Amino acid sequence: MQVRKAVIPVAGLGTRFLPATKAIPKEMLTIVDRPTIQYIVEEVVASGIEQVIFITSEGKAAIENHFDYNFQLDHTLREKKKTVLGEELSHISNLIDIISVRQKKPLGLGHAICTAKNVVGDEPFMVLLGDDLVQNNTPCAKQMLDLFDQVGESIVAVQRVPMTETHQYGIVEGEADARPRTHRISRMVEKPIPGASYSDLAIIGRYILMPEIFEILENAPPGHGGEIQLTDSLQVLCNRRSMYAYEFEGERFDAGDKLGYLKANISFGLSHALFGKPLREYIKKIATDIC
Numbered sequence: 441m442q443v444r445k446a447v448i449p450v451a452g453l454g455t456r457f458l459p460a461t462k463a464i465p466k467e468m469l470t471i472v473d474r475p476t477i478q479y480i481v482e483e484v485v486a487s488g489i490e491q492v493i494f495i496t497s498e499g500k501a502a503i504e505n506h507f508d509y510n511f512q513l514d515h516t517l518r519e520k521k522k523t524v525l526g527e528e529l530s531h532i533s534n535l536i537d538i539i540s541v542r543q544k545k546p547l548g549l550g551h552a553i554c555t556a557k558n559v560v561g562d563e564p565f566m567v568l569l570g571d572d573l574v575q576n577n578t579p580c581a582k583q584m585l586d587l588f589d590q591v592g593e594s595i596v597a598v599q600r601v602p603m604t605e606t607h608q609y610g611i612v613e614g615e616a617d618a619r620p621r622t623h624r625i626s627r628m629v630e631k632p633i634p635g636a637s638y639s640d641l642a643i644i645g646r647y648i649l650m651p652e653i654f655e656i657l658e659n660a661p662p663g664h665g666g667e668i669q670l671t672d673s674l675q676v677l678c679n680r681r682s683m684y685a686y687e688f689e690g691e692r693f694d695a696g697d698k699l700g701y702l703k704a705n706i707s708f709g710l711s712h713a714l715f716g717k718p719l720r721e722y723i724k725k726i727a728t729d730i731c
Contacts, residue, residue: 441592443585443648444491445559446484446566449552450477451497451543456696465500466696467570472709476695477503478532479708480568485536487582489566493559494540495552504540509533548667553649554657562651564588569645573704575711576690580646583688587622588648591684594677596625597646598685599692607631609642610671612685621687625678630671641685643671644692653677 454466461469467477481492494503510529517526539559543552553567566581574580574597584595598612611632614625629637656673663669677683691707694700709719 441564443564443566443588444489445493445563446489446491446568446581447493447495447553447556447560448477448480448568448570449495449543449549450500450503450570451495451546451552452570453546454696457698457701465503467500468502468506469695469701471573471695471701471704472712472715475503475506476573476704477570478506479573480570481507481535481538483574483579483581484566484568487579487585489536489581491537491539493556494538495543495555496540497543497546504538507532507535507538546667547662548665548669550657550660550668550670550673553670554654554668557654557658560651560654564594564648564650567645567647567649571694571696572645573693573695573708574644574646574688574690575693575704575707576688578689580688580690580692584646584648584686587619587684587686590619591622591682593682593684594650594653594674595648595684595686596643596674597688598623598641599644599687600640601642603640606637606640606642607633609644611637611639612641612643613637613639614641614685617684621689623685623687625683625685628671628675628678630669641687643685644688646688649674650677650681652680 450465450467454461457466468475471479484492514526541555541559543555580597584597588595596612601609608631611629612625613627614623617624653673656676657668660668660673663672693704695704710716
């Protein structure tokens with residue numbers, strides 16, 4: 441089985457980032473010189489995915505427009521001899537085949553993923569959250585796809601977090617697998633209260649899922665706030681067949697959180713070919729001034 445499609449839910453309101461996200465999607469906030477969502481799409485392209493499915497809602501047209509071809513802008517750049525910039529925009533519009541599916545009601549991440557059923561079909565697929573960034577030479581998605589080639593089962597990306605923070609995440613429990621950085625999952629708990637789980641393995645915004653998840657999501661009872669919880673349905677899937685957790689290599693940034701967003705800008709800025717060196721010098725200067 442080959443994973444050819446990636447589902448990227450972008451229907452959320454971005455309330456954690458208000459007032460910045462009052463008029464623009466949170467996924468369009470820039471990290472250095474490109475929108476957050478572009479990093480996600482570039483990750484799946486670099487990993488060999490063939491099609492992206494955006495799960496959208498009202499007010500998200502800017503995301504689709506970003507990856508579309510703009511004749512007027514292209515013509516203007518050509519007239520002004522801005523060839524390099526024109527080539528970059530052409531690259532964006534030709535990155536990958538993109539389909540948009542509307543989530544008509546805000547019923548949670550599980551419901552958002554379920555709306556992609558007719559486009560995904562009966563095949564395994566990847567899910568990437570639109571504000572979760574992972575910085576590494578080998579994309580996180582590629583690392584997971586390489587593991588999927590070996591195990592042929594659902595995989596969730598995880599990172600270790602302090603036990604005092606496990607209540608903020610979906611947590612997986614299980615046993616270490618013979619493969620490096622891999623665990624065979626036995627149980628998943630959504631935001632456990634202190635003492636409810638012994639594990640420090642937190643789920644982050646990368647998943648490879650078998651198509652059975654759609655049937656489970658369709659029959660899932662609403663949870664807190666009337667939403668369809670993904671973690672609950674993943675536990676049902678885990679009870680039916682094997683599921684793995686993978687401790688990815690790289691640094692993860694929650695770009696939907698204000699502090700995480702600032703950290704992402706600094707880290708990606710330092711690795712930028714044009715801005716990296718002067719930014720590093722500036723950080724050294726202000727660090728000296730503060731001290």
